[in-house]
Amino acid sequence: xxxxxxxxxxxxxxxxxxxxxxxxxxxxxxxxxxxxxxxxxxxxxxxxxxxxxxxxxxxxxxxxxxxxxxxxxxxxxxxxxxxxxxxxxxxxxxxxxxxxxxxxxxxxxxxxxxxxxxxxxxxxxxxxxxxxxxxxxxxxxxxxxxxxxxxxxxxxxxxxxxxxxxxxxxxxxxxxxxxxxxxxxxxxxxxxxxxxxxxxxxxxxxxxxxxxxxxxxxxxxxxxxxxxxxxxxxxxxxxxxxxxxxxxxxxxxxxxxxxxxxxxxxxxxxxxxxxxxxxxxxxxxxxxxxxxxxxxxxxxxxxxxxxxxxxxxxxxxxxxxxxxxxxxxxxxxxxxxxxxxxxxxxxxxxxxxxxxxxxxxxxxxxxxxxxxxxxxxxxxxx
Numbered sequence: 001x002x003x004x005x006x007x008x009x010x011x012x013x014x015x016x017x018x019x020x021x022x023x024x025x026x027x028x029x030x031x032x033x034x035x036x037x038x039x040x041x042x043x044x045x046x047x048x049x050x051x052x053x054x055x056x057x058x059x060x061x062x063x064x065x066x067x068x069x070x071x072x073x074x075x076x077x078x079x080x081x082x083x084x085x086x087x088x089x090x091x092x093x094x095x096x097x098x099x100x101x102x103x104x105x106x107x108x109x110x111x112x113x114x115x116x117x118x119x120x121x122x123x124x125x126x127x128x129x130x131x132x133x134x135x136x137x138x139x140x141x142x143x144x145x146x147x148x149x150x151x152x153x154x155x156x157x158x159x160x161x162x163x164x165x166x167x168x169x170x171x172x173x174x175x176x177x178x179x180x181x182x183x184x185x186x187x188x189x190x191x192x193x194x195x196x197x198x199x200x201x202x203x204x205x206x207x208x209x210x211x212x213x214x215x216x217x218x219x220x221x222x223x224x225x226x227x228x229x230x231x232x233x234x235x236x237x238x239x240x241x242x243x244x245x246x247x248x249x250x251x252x253x254x255x256x257x258x259x260x261x262x263x264x265x266x267x268x269x270x271x272x273x274x275x276x277x278x279x280x281x282x283x284x285x286x287x288x289x290x291x292x293x294x295x296x297x298x299x300x301x302x303x304x305x306x307x308x309x310x311x312x313x314x315x316x317x318x319x320x321x322x323x324x325x326x327x328x329x330x331x332x333x334x335x336x337x338x339x340x341x342x343x344x345x346x347x348x349x350x351x352x353x354x355x356x357x358x359x360x361x362x363x364x365x366x367x368x369x370x371x372x373x374x375x376x377x378x379x380x381x382x
Contacts, residue, residue, distance in 0.1 A: 011230060011235055013231065017362060020361050021359075023358060026194040026348065028303065029303050031303070031379075032302070034379060038378050041156060042154070042378070044160065045063045046151070046297045047080070048150075049149055049151070050076075050179075052183055053151070054072065055074050058098045060093050061153065062299075068082055070153070079117065084139075085109065087123075088109070090109035103116055105139070111125070114138070118139035119134070119135070165280050173276075175265040177263060180315065181292075181313035184326060185312040186311050189338070189341060191306045195298050196375065197306075197347050198344050202340075204227070218246055218252065220246055226364070251275075253328045254331055258290060259314070261318065283297055292318070292329060293312075294312050294313070296311075308341065310334075312333075
């Protein structure tokens with residue numbers, strides 16, 4: 001029995017065990033439907049990189065069960081609307097992505113057309129009566145926020161303050177050239193698990209020694225089941241922070257070596273850390289390294305299915321190197337994410353036992369507790 005000693009007052013460890021979310025929160029269709037309305041409709045949700053959305057392009061996006069369009073014009077202005085014509089509700093965009101031939105969004109059904117700002121511009125073939133006002137039939141707008149080259153959308157009438165979304169603060173990535181990075185590789189996988197199962201797995205490292213032998217070797221603290229030194233029961237603030245990566249390693253790659261020049265603006269402590277995690281619940285987390293950045297996003301596609309998407313972002317000059325080895329970079333994190341996916345699907349299957357109604361959170365699962373509290377607050381459940 002691992003009897004817990006009293007941790008330092010500054011320790012993040014929970015002082016006692018906490019009840020987890022009820023098992024039905026991970027598979028019940030009604031719970032899932034309520035989450036779509038309360039969590040995914042009222043949060044800032046990742047919708048792609050600016051560099052991957054070409055000028056004069058319209059792209060379909062789905063958030064919270066709603067069909068949307070994302071538009072970028074010739075002046076690089078980005079707007080978003082519900083994918084529905086104000087005439088009789090037809091879809092405006094029927095393809096995953098479409099190049100716009102003019103500064104108009106035209107409905108393929110009856111050719112009503114809208115400016116890229118959403119205002120109704122043309123209503124061909126119909127007679128206009130005195131009581132019809134074009135200004136009353138603009139497209140339904142969706143809030144847009146661009147941050148560090150990432151595009152976020154929010155369906156709420158009054159979106160939450162974006163400054164509260166990145167857990168490390170809006171300026172956490174200021175020393176990385178985020179706006180200039182380009183996408184060098186994308187990995188997409190459908191997981192047979194609820195989206196919350198993946199977030200809970202992300203928020204603890206108790207599983208690392210058993211699930212991630214390669215990652216635990218690359219980041220030695222993970223081999224102890226800790227994400228950071230302050231999770232050790234005997235930790236005190238006086239202890240000096242250690243280099244996170246194994247000796248000789250600079251970044252997350254198969255051999256630990258950087259794939260190209262290190263980013264020039266990083267501080268000595270950022271270089272020594274080798275990794276910076278910025279978490280943006282419920283939509284994504286960003287892992288910034290000295291030579292590249294990885295963005296991992298989640299999209300619920302059912303009570304027990306989640307789309308996992310990872311994008312590796314590089315400086316253009318790094319990708320242009322004649323000896324650039326993409327596999328050395330992407331294979332490591334792809335292995336880790338595949339192991340996480342396996343663990344999450346295993347967790348999901350076990351949750352369906354009729355005997356299992358609720359789990360328990362241990363002291364080191366303080367971030368899981370924080371996440372579940374966030375869910376409870378938004379779902380308004382005890």
